[in-house]
Amino acid sequence: MNYYYLLVALPSTKDFQEKAFLDIERIQAFILEHLTETDKQAFRYTLYRNDNKNLLSILKKKYNWMENPVISFHTPAAFSYQELESGIEGFFTLPKYMQEFLSYEKEQYKGSETENHLIRLYFQEASELENPFLKSYFEFKRDIKNVLSAINRNIYHLTNSSSFLEGGLVYHLLKNSTGNDLRVLESYDFIEEMQSLIQNKQFIRIEKRVDEILLKFISSYPILEPFSSDAVFARFLQLSIQYRWLKWEENLGLDHLNQSIEWILKSATMPNENSAEIFT
Template sequence: MKQEYYYFVSGLPNINIDDTKLPWTPEEFLAEAKTQVSENDYHLLEILHLPMDLDNLLRVLYKTNKERNMEGLYDDAFWEEYLAFLRNVIDNPEFKTPIEFAALPNFIKEIVLNALKQEEMQPLPQTELALLKKFYAWTAKSPNDFIRNWFAFDAHIRNILTAINGRKFNLPYAQYLVGEGETTEKLSKSHTADFGLGKEDELYNALTRIYEQNNILYRERGYDILRWRWIDDYNFFNYFNIDRILGYYCQLRILTRWIKSSPELGKEVFNSILSDLNNSFSFPADFNIKSTQRK
């Protein structure tokens, strides 16, 4: 049974996706959460940042000019030290893992070690894809319901958009799909217009409608509306447990990204998307957009 955090959850400021001001920053939220939740539950909050941390690890490993992903929890010095540790492991397989790296999933060590051992290091996209696939497989086995389902949902979005883009630009996209299952199988092999998903896959229909937007900014906003609504629906009966906190934090980070880019623009795009979606098709029941129209 999940631990209940009545005091902490009751004190969380309300947030809506069309807000133009933050009640607090993600950094402030994490600092407060660290004093309020158990060590194991706090680690779940850190897992939400792992894709961004992997992005930064790859940037350091391949010495690219890409800017640091500011949503990552670990700085470049951390990853430099981690890579130094792995190079020691190559020379001495029995080298013990320092305590500062103990919390990192083992699949990271496995894949990066493989890349470092190559006479000529494999291309970055190959290592990136290997990490992503292992990451989604790892979260699929998480004992926490929210982590398991949130990243399954994220993988579903990623796969559908990868397939749509791949087909549009005539690219061999199947190798870039993550996870297994019937949907992944259909996306990789079906030659029908809807990848064999049809009306059965509500998320596919919602994503394709958003994808038809010509403005990339509108598309990204639409995808985040879907994510926000998924969290609301998923946590409908979660009141004070860690899943409620994890969902709140995901929404806070979504809101932060849009407010940092431009709060006025974010609100304008949000309202425009709502109008377009409501006037042009019925949003799937699982992603009922009307409930986001709070005053």
């Protein structure tokens, strides 16, 4: 499918940097309106990151789990608050990984163990997508998540490997390594930088650095067809990452973001466990 007219109509990343366009939900709706049904299904996986957070927030409130008093409903998202509520009750069809998660975890909360279970199922399903760009993107993101989990284990001398996401070279290197040896990850040039940031609890800088790594991956990915669905997905991911930081900086402020991340870490009993919400 040729999406020339769709891509031409979308704002560029430069437009976003100049704050000319900030309505990411309008952009999301416009993209969904013009994609084929198959591409719509794949595109939604770029949104589920926030749906996962929203689902956990609703469950925390509904079943008296811990509730974040700072973070509101996350966008862009595939589902509304009402749709997620209906999905929890079985009256609305949610993605298979969410259904599987709810069948095991709906009425119990075990801190980061519960959150990691949802994220693990999400990445497992996303890494099986047929779209080559999204498949590669989620596999790369999974590897970054595992690298960060390994650094966290190394700093705090943890032995539990349940925070690792299964699949990929990084997972197998870490699984077969002795103890918390990070030398198996020497091909990643940001290891020392991330060690310092995590050790000093520089949460905002960690988030920004991860997004910089993801943006670099997206911009360097070899998209063979310039007007393909791959190009649409890549553009939206770039815009949504930029939007996230513009939203925090303009509307809520970095102090608000810091409070939010600090709450997530406290709810996950850091440093003994790492919340899945931080690096996804």
